[in-house]
Amino acid sequence: MKTVFKTIALSTALTxxxxxxFATTMKADINGLVCAFCAQxxxxxxxxxxxxxxxxxxxxxxxxxxTFKDGQSLSAEKASALITDAGYAATNFRVEE
Amino acid sequence: MKHIHYLYALALLIPLAAEARPVSYxxxxxxxxxxxxxxxxxxxxxxxxxxxxxxxxxxxxRNDNTTMHNLFSNYxxxxxxxxxxxxxxxxxxxxxxxxxxxDTTGAGFYGLQAxxxxxxVFTAYENTVRYKGDDxxxxxxxxxxxxxxxxxxxxxxxxxxxxxxxxxxxxxSVTLTPLLRLMYKTTMFEVGASDQGxxxxxxxxRF
Numbered sequence: 001m002k003t004v005f006k007t008i009a010l011s012t013a014l015t016x017x018x019x020x021x022f023a024t025t026m027k028a029d030i031n032g033l034v035c036a037f038c039a040q041x042x043x044x045x046x047x048x049x050x051x052x053x054x055x056x057x058x059x060x061x062x063x064x065x066x067t068f069k070d071g072q073s074l075s076a077e078k079a080s081a082l083i084t085d086a087g088y089a090a091t092n093f094r095v096e097e
Numbered sequence: 098m099k100h101i102h103y104l105y106a107l108a109l110l111i112p113l114a115a116e117a118r119p120v121s122y123x124x125x126x127x128x129x130x131x132x133x134x135x136x137x138x139x140x141x142x143x144x145x146x147x148x149x150x151x152x153x154x155x156x157x158x159r160n161d162n163t164t165m166h167n168l169f170s171n172y173x174x175x176x177x178x179x180x181x182x183x184x185x186x187x188x189x190x191x192x193x194x195x196x197x198x199x200d201t202t203g204a205g206f207y208g209l210q211a212x213x214x215x216x217x218v219f220t221a222y223e224n225t226v227r228y229k230g231d232d233x234x235x236x237x238x239x240x241x242x243x244x245x246x247x248x249x250x251x252x253x254x255x256x257x258x259x260x261x262x263x264x265x266x267x268x269x270s271v272t273l274t275p276l277l278r279l280m281y282k283t284t285m286f287e288v289g290a291s292d293q294g295x296x297x298x299x300x301x302x303r304f
Binding site: 029031035038041045057058062085086087089 | 124146180183303
């Protein structure tokens with residue numbers, strides 16, 4: 001019985017691990033996000049990064065959500081520098097697994 | 098002539114007009130065509146960084162039947178990124194040639210542009226000094242506008258605007274143009290009619 005539990009626990013962990021890695025996202029509040037051109041700028045600059053799988057820009061909440069590729073990510077410093085290079089300012093970075 | 102110098106000084110002190118976001122994102126291209134009572138314009142520019150853009154501008158003036166071809170640069174002097182708004186000051190200048198009926202001469206322009214906007218309020222001011230050979234002219238314009246509804250990135254954003262244009266050397270030195278702006282993702286279209294009855298059209302696309 002103990003072995004069965006161990007097997008189930010291990011299988012579950014191995015199954016969920018890649019999903020958790022794939023689902024890693026970073027969110028940040030954006031200052032200066034006032035029009036579709038601004039949203040496009042952020043999308044274009046962030047999507048060029050090889051670690052990035054998807055970008056979502058929510059103009060209502062002034063929020064950018066970066067979804068990373070499996071097992072990859074960017075540091076908050078790097079993401080902040082990219083957003084600054086795009087012409088905007090980002091604050092309050094948080095990572096969600 | 099003395100007045101011209103004052104206008105040049107004014108042009109340096111006060112912000113330039115006509116283009117939304119004259120600098121794009123790093124690596125971004127922008128294409129634009131416009132038409133109003135006096136001119137037909139075509140412009141293409143490329144932004145190596147979010148600080149400046151370089152491009153080509155052709156401007157046909159139907160009043161004197163001339164065409165200016167300029168290589169130009171737009172420079173973002175200052176940006177204020179706030180949680181609910183953005184403000185910008187840009188410098189703009191170009192040099193090139195002027196095609197007239199009988200000859201070709203030097204030409205150029207420079208000016209300042211400033212804007213401040215939220216998702217529902219827009220204000221802008223711009224001025225331009227144009228050189229056509231030995232002649233120079235000054236023009237300035239200002240805009241105010243609002244968007245009656247808040248829209249997302251995937252929706253058409255409608256704006257109602259009023260443009261006031263001042264060209265001291267024109268017969269009708271001040272013109273008012275109510276206009277409708279529609280923005281959808283990377284495309285902006287404007288259509289308006291001035292108080293002189295002239296149609297204004299403007300199309301901009303970012304790549």
